[in-house]
Amino acid sequence: MRLQLIIIFCLQLVGIINTYAQQQVIPEDPEINFLFNYYEQEGNHSAVTGGIGTEALTNMAPMIQVNVPIDSVHIVNVSLGEDYYSSASSNKIVKYIDESTRKYLSSASKADFRYYGNIAYSKRNLERYRTNTYMLGFSKEFDVISSSVGYGYLKTSKNENSSFQFKNQLYYDIWKIILPGEFRDSSKTHFREYPMRLGNSSTDYARDTQISNTLSLVYTQVINKKLQIALLSDFVYQYGLLYTPFNRVFFDDGQYNDTIKVLNSAVDVELLPNTRYKVPLGIRIHYFPLDFMVVRMQYRYYFDDFGIRSHTLQIELPIKPSPYLTLFPIIRYYTQTASHYFYEYGTVPVVEQNVYPLVPAVPYYTSDYDLSAFTNWKYGIGFRYSPLYGLARANIPYTEKKLLKFKYVDMRYVRYNRSDGLNAWSATIDCGFVIETKNE
Amino acid sequence: MNTIVRYIITGIAMIALHSCVSVEAYQKAYINDEDMKLDARKVEYYEIGIENYREGSSGANGGKGGGGCGCN
Numbered sequence: 001m002r003l004q005l006i007i008i009f010c011l012q013l014v015g016i017i018n019t020y021a022q023q024q025v026i027p028e029d030p031e032i033n034f035l036f037n038y039y040e041q042e043g044n045h046s047a048v049t050g051g052i053g054t055e056a057l058t059n060m061a062p063m064i065q066v067n068v069p070i071d072s073v074h075i076v077n078v079s080l081g082e083d084y085y086s087s088a089s090s091n092k093i094v095k096y097i098d099e100s101t102r103k104y105l106s107s108a109s110k111a112d113f114r115y116y117g118n119i120a121y122s123k124r125n126l127e128r129y130r131t132n133t134y135m136l137g138f139s140k141e142f143d144v145i146s147s148s149v150g151y152g153y154l155k156t157s158k159n160e161n162s163s164f165q166f167k168n169q170l171y172y173d174i175w176k177i178i179l180p181g182e183f184r185d186s187s188k189t190h191f192r193e194y195p196m197r198l199g200n201s202s203t204d205y206a207r208d209t210q211i212s213n214t215l216s217l218v219y220t221q222v223i224n225k226k227l228q229i230a231l232l233s234d235f236v237y238q239y240g241l242l243y244t245p246f247n248r249v250f251f252d253d254g255q256y257n258d259t260i261k262v263l264n265s266a267v268d269v270e271l272l273p274n275t276r277y278k279v280p281l282g283i284r285i286h287y288f289p290l291d292f293m294v295v296r297m298q299y300r301y302y303f304d305d306f307g308i309r310s311h312t313l314q315i316e317l318p319i320k321p322s323p324y325l326t327l328f329p330i331i332r333y334y335t336q337t338a339s340h341y342f343y344e345y346g347t348v349p350v351v352e353q354n355v356y357p358l359v360p361a362v363p364y365y366t367s368d369y370d371l372s373a374f375t376n377w378k379y380g381i382g383f384r385y386s387p388l389y390g391l392a393r394a395n396i397p398y399t400e401k402k403l404l405k406f407k408y409v410d411m412r413y414v415r416y417n418r419s420d421g422l423n424a425w426s427a428t429i430d431c432g433f434v435i436e437t438k439n440e
Numbered sequence: 441m442n443t444i445v446r447y448i449i450t451g452i453a454m455i456a457l458h459s460c461v462s463v464e465a466y467q468k469a470y471i472n473d474e475d476m477k478l479d480a481r482k483v484e485y486y487e488i489g490i491e492n493y494r495e496g497s498s499g500a501n502g503g504k505g506g507g508g509c510g511c512n
Contacts, residue, residue: 037486041494061486161463220478222463226470230478236498280497284478288470296475302497310497318475326475336496371496378491382483384474412483416494426490428483 043422046089050248051345051367114141210240254353310336332378380414
């Protein structure tokens with residue numbers, strides 16, 4: 001029902017903008033993309049249960065993107081989507097709740113939605129080869145509301161062989177402080193102070209904020225008739241709540257064994273610094289060595305002040321058995337070092353073992369294995385089928401000259417194998433439509 | 441590892457800049473091909489999101505660098 005409303009809204013939006021566009025010069029046809037992704041993962045290092053326990057998760061994510069050139073100068077781009085996810089570990093936020101804390105059950109449930117929407121307006125200066133873009137974004141899920149604003153500037157050379165892009169996006173997130181169930185009993189002693197509002201109802205959570213700013217610089221260059229490159233760099237600065245309030249850690253209290261103790265006296269919520277910067281630097285190289293094959297390569301180096309260093313290399317080899325069909329095998333290798341603050345399950349050091357309350361020997365700690373040292377292989381295949389006259393065409397009702405063309409279909413399937421045992425797969429389909437004007 | 445990566449990047453940059461020529465619009469049949477676009481494909485955006493959540497690093501790949509969670 002929700003998806004239907006989104007589709008209706010987008011078609012109406014296209015209609016409204018396209019009606020206006022009929023009075024203008026239209027350089028390109030409006031495009032509509034319907035995308036759907038299914039993702040599934042399995043692992044045994046859930047951060048919610050302190051680095052041990054199931055990470056089973058499935059996610060279904062429909063999205064619609066609409067790109068409408070109003071005239072040769074103004075372009076509007078809208079995307080709306082939702083994630084419907086079912087996460088076994090989310091359900092364990094309240095796993096350790098007892099009779100005294102049962103009334104504090106959070107709204108975090110086994111299945112939840114996340115909605116999001118983005119709109120961008122671009123204005124081209126055709127004489128000076130410049131484009132200014134203004135962006136707005138919004139997302140909402142059970143524990144986070146996020147809004148964003150952004151600005152982009154693109155300068156292209158006269159011969160369009162090189163371009164420089166500057167983009168800045170500012171995100172403002174509001175987090176509900178949803179603590180694990182055992183932390184909502186204010187009569188119990190904990191290692192540090194937690195908000196007094198413990199979540200008696202869905203509107204009674206304490207809240208905290210996170211601000212992220214992403215500055216992106218991209219330079220592209222056509223090297224020759226068959227080769228072009230892009231140099232990419234981001235600088236991300238984050239401030240505020242950077243840990244997840246329902247992720248547990250277990251201190252090394254000298255009584256560690258393989259069994260998690262219910263209401264373990266050594267359990268705490270992860271704690272991370274309230275500022276973080278991230279610097280990824282990347283290069284893309286796209287080369288057309290043979291008439292039937294393209295090589296798409298990407299390398300990225302990344303570092304941040306949490307102590308993570310990573311290298312990513314991805315290669316895609318689009319092969320074209322016919323002018324309308326492209327098959328593209330994909331392989332990606334990723335490796336990262338562990339964050340300074342990462343500790344495996346039950347190993348967060350304390351000042352003195354067996355002396356309660358335990359005092360952590362380190363200021364920050366997490367058992368989120370996404371911040372551990374690992375390698376991650378991704379491999380898969382995709383195809384794109386894009387016949388010259390499209391897969392199908394239909395007249396748009398209540399218009400005389402408008403035609404909806406099913407232009408192409410793009411599918412992709414990949415698997416992930418992470419060295420810590422997290423395995424996942426993802427399948428995506430993209431159906432591209434254009435609204436054409438019939439020739440007289 | 442870092443030294444090897446530096447050599448690779450330097451080598452690629454030297455070869456690329458050495459062979460850099462002005463390409464006219466009518467010579468861009470290959471450059472304008474759909475698979476030569478320097479952006480990520482639309483079907484790839486989901487994977488970029490997954491990688492942002494499931495890996496400690498993010499950015500410089502066309503995905504968002506922060507904001508929202510979607511990480512559960």
